[in-house]
Amino acid sequence: MSETIQLIIAGIENGLAYGLVALALIMIFKTANVLNFAQGTLAGLSGYLAYWFFTSGNFPWPLAALAALACAFLIGIVMERIAVRPLIQSGFFSIVIATLAVDAFATNAIEQVFGTDPLPFPPPIAGAIDVGGVRLTHWSIVIMITAVVVLSIITALIQRTELGLAMRAFADDQTAAQLMGVSEAYVSRMTWGLSTAVGGVVGIVLAPVLFLQTGYMNGTFINGLTAAILGGFVSLSGGVLGGLTLGLLDAFAVKYAPKALVAALPLLVVLLLLLLRPRGLFNRQKSTERV
C-alpha cells in the first residue's frame, strides 16, 4: 500500500513538471501557432543560470532562482525578436526550424560556458519526512508546491489581467484581436518571455534531482510535449492533466515494465494518441485542424 502511495506521489511530482512544460508549449502554440523546440534546452539554461547565481554570485537560493527566471524571461523576448518575428510571414515551418537553430545554439553555448561534465547541485533544502512508510524529501515538497504556485499565477494572469485578456483574444482570433487594438508584437513578446520563464521554473527545480549536465531537460521536454498532445494542444488545463496522467503512467511503468519499454513510453503514447485520438484525451471541443 505504502509502496503504491509512494509511486503515486512520484508520479504527481513528475507529472506536475511535465504539465508545466506542456503549459509553456501550449501558451506559445495558442498565440503563435508554432512549437518551440528550444523550450527544453532553454529550461536547462535557466537551471545553469540559477546554479551560477547561487555558486559564483553567492545569491541566496530563492533569489538565485528568481534572477535566473528574470534572465529566462529576457531570453524568451530576445528569441522572439531574433528568431520568430522576422519569420512570421514565411510560415510555421520556418519558425519551427528557427527554434531548432536556437536550440543548437543554446546547447553549444551551455557546453562552452559550463562544460560537459555533470555539475552537482545539492538541493538547497535537504532532508525528508516519513509518513507511515511513505518517504517524501523536502525538495519534492518544494517542487510540488512551486508547480502549483506557478500554475495558479499563470491561470490568474490569463484570467484576470489585461495581458491575459489580450493573449486569450489573440489565441481566439488573431485578425479580430488586432482589429480591436491588441498589439500583436506586445502579446507575442510577452508570451515568449512568459513561456520561457515557466519552462525555466521546471529547469531550476529539477536541477538538484537530475544534476546539471548537457541536455538534462531533454527527457522532461519530451514528456512535456507528450503531455501537451495528451491534452490536445488546446487548453492549458488539458496540458496539466496530460502531464499528471503521463507522470503516473511513467511512475508505474518504471516499477512494473521492462526498461526498454519505459524508455519508449512517450513515443508509444504519442504514436497511439495521434493515431487513435489526434485531438487529445482531454479535449472535448471539436478543434479545427490548425496545422
Next chain:
Amino acid sequence: MADARRVDKSIDASLASSGGRPWWANMFRLSDAYILFGVAIAFLALPSLETRRLVVTLIIAYAIVGIGLVLLFGAGGQLSLGQAIFFAVGAFTSANISRQTTYGFELEVLVAVGIGFIVGVVVGLPALRVGGLYLAIATFALSFTGQQVLFEWKAVSGGGAGMPVGQLRLFGNVMDEKLSLLKISIVLLAILLWIASNLLRGRTGRALHALRTSESATNSVAAINVGWLKLLAFGLSAAFAAAGGVVYMHAISYVNPENFDVDLSILFMLMAIIGGARSLAGAVLGATFVLGMPEVFRGIQQYEGMLYGSILLILIIFSPKGLVGVFTAAAQGVRRLVLRPPDAEAMADLSPLRPRGDRAQIGGACIDLEKVKVQFGGLVAVDEVSFVIEPGQVIGLVGPNGAGKTTLFNGVCGLVPASGTVRFNGTDISRLSIRKRALSGIGRTFQNLNLHDDRTALDHVLIGMDRRLRYHRLAEACRAPWVVKAEHELHKQAQMLLEDLGLGHLSEVLVQDLPYGIQKRIDVARALATSPQLLLLDEPAAGLPSAEANEIIGRVLEIARNEGMTVVIIEHNVELVASVADRVIVLDAGAVIADGTAEEAFTNPAVIAAYLGV
C-alpha cells in the same frame, strides 16, 4: 476528313520541331552527367583524399541522409526530427550483419534500407491522421526515446559500451585496402543520387511537391492519396538515412548508441536546410559544409552548434533555399539579364481548337443533389439544396456574396462535411472520401487558386494527369524504359492541353512569376487535365478584363462541349452567364431561389430582390 488528316500531320510536324525527340532519348538526363562527372572527379582525386578519407566518407554518409531529407522535407514539406534514429537503424543493422555473418556491404545496405523503410513508415503512421506539426513531435519523440531503447537493448547495440564491428566485405571478398570503403561509398552515393533524381523527376516527386505546396488541391483535384504519400516519403527518407548509417558504421568501425542523439537529428535537419533542401546538390553541399568546415578551420569545432545555429537563422531569413539557393539566385540574376523573360502579359493566342484523334468523348455526368446541407456551428451555409443536372449541361450558379455557392462546391467535393445525398451518375458519393470523389470524375477550380508555388505551368497539368500513370514506383526509381515512355507521352498530352488554353509558350515558367489571369487559366488547366465528367469552375474569370474573361470561358466551354462534360460555373458577370449557360440556378442565403433559363432566372423578382438587397 482529308482536312483533319492534314491537321493531324501538322501536329506531328510541330511536335517533331518542338523538341519531339524519340522517347528513348529521354532516358539520359543532364543530372546523370553531373553524377558521372562527380564520380570521375572523386576517383581521380582519390590519392589526395587518402589522409582525409575518414571525413570524406562521413560527408558521404551524411549526404545520403540529406538525400532522404530532400525527398521528405524539401519536396514533401514534412519536417522530421528523427533521422538520427533511422541512421542508427542502418548502423546497427550492418554492424550486426558484419559481426555475425560473412555477407558483405551489399547485403548490409539492402537489409538496412528495408528495415529503415519499415521503421520510417511506422513512425510516419500518424501522418494518416494529423498534420505536419504533430509529425515533427512524433519524430522528435522517436529521436529521444529511440536512443534510450538502443541503450537498453544490449543484444543489438552493445548498450552503453557500444560494440566493435566486423570487417568490410563486398561480394564475399574482404576489402582491407585503405581506400576501399571510400570507393564503395562514392559508388553508393552515385547510385542513390540517381535513384533520388529519378523519383524527383517522376510522379512521386511531382506528387510530393504538390503535397508541400497545396495539400487540398493534391487531394481534391489530383486525387492523390496524401496519407499514403506522406508514409512513402517517411519510409524513403528513413531508408536513405539507414543506408547512410551503413557507410557511417564502417567509417568509424565502432558503434555506440551514444552517437545517435537528438542533437544529431537536429544537425541533419540543419544540414539539409543550410545546403538547400529543395535540391539534391543541396544535400551534398550541406554535408560538405557541416563536416568540412571543422576540418578546414580546426578551431571552430567546439563552436559548431552556435555557428550552425546562427548560419541557419541567417539563411532561413534571407535565403530560405539554403546555400544552393544563394548560387541559383545569382545564376538566375545573370540569366534574367541575358534572356528576356517570356511575354506572359501578351494575350494568349487562342487559335481554333485542333481536332484530335485521342480526344475521346468522356461524356458528362448526371448529378443529383438531394437536400444537401452544410452547417458551420449555428450558421447554415447551404440549406437543403436539391437539383438534378443532366449530362452535358452547362449550369450557371449565381447568387450574391455569401450565398453558399463555393460552400456547395466544397460540399459536393467533400472538402466540408455535408448532410444529404449527392448522386454522381446514379451512385451515392456523399460517403466517399475527397479523393474518391475526385477519382469518380469531379474536377474543380478554386476561388483562391490553390496553385503549387515554385512549380511550372506544365507541372500543374502533369499533376492533374497523375491518375493516367500506371507505372510502379520501383520502376520509376530505376527509370525503366516503360516509365520514360509513359512520362514522355504524358508530357506530350500535357503540353497539348496547355496549347489548347493558349499557354503553350509558358509551360516552363514558374506559376508565381505569371500574372493573375494566367494563373487562373492554369488552375482551369489542372482541372481539365483530370478529364472530369463534371467540371466545377469557381469564378474562373473573376478579376479579369472582360475580353479576357469571355475568351477564357469560351475556350474552356468549347473544350468541355467537345468532350461532353457537364459544367457548373460560378460567375458574377450576368451577361457572361446568360450567354454561356444552358440553365441558371440562383442561390441566396444557402437556398435555391430560382432555377431555369437565364432569362427566367434573371427576371425572377426574388432574384432581383436578392441582388438589390430589397
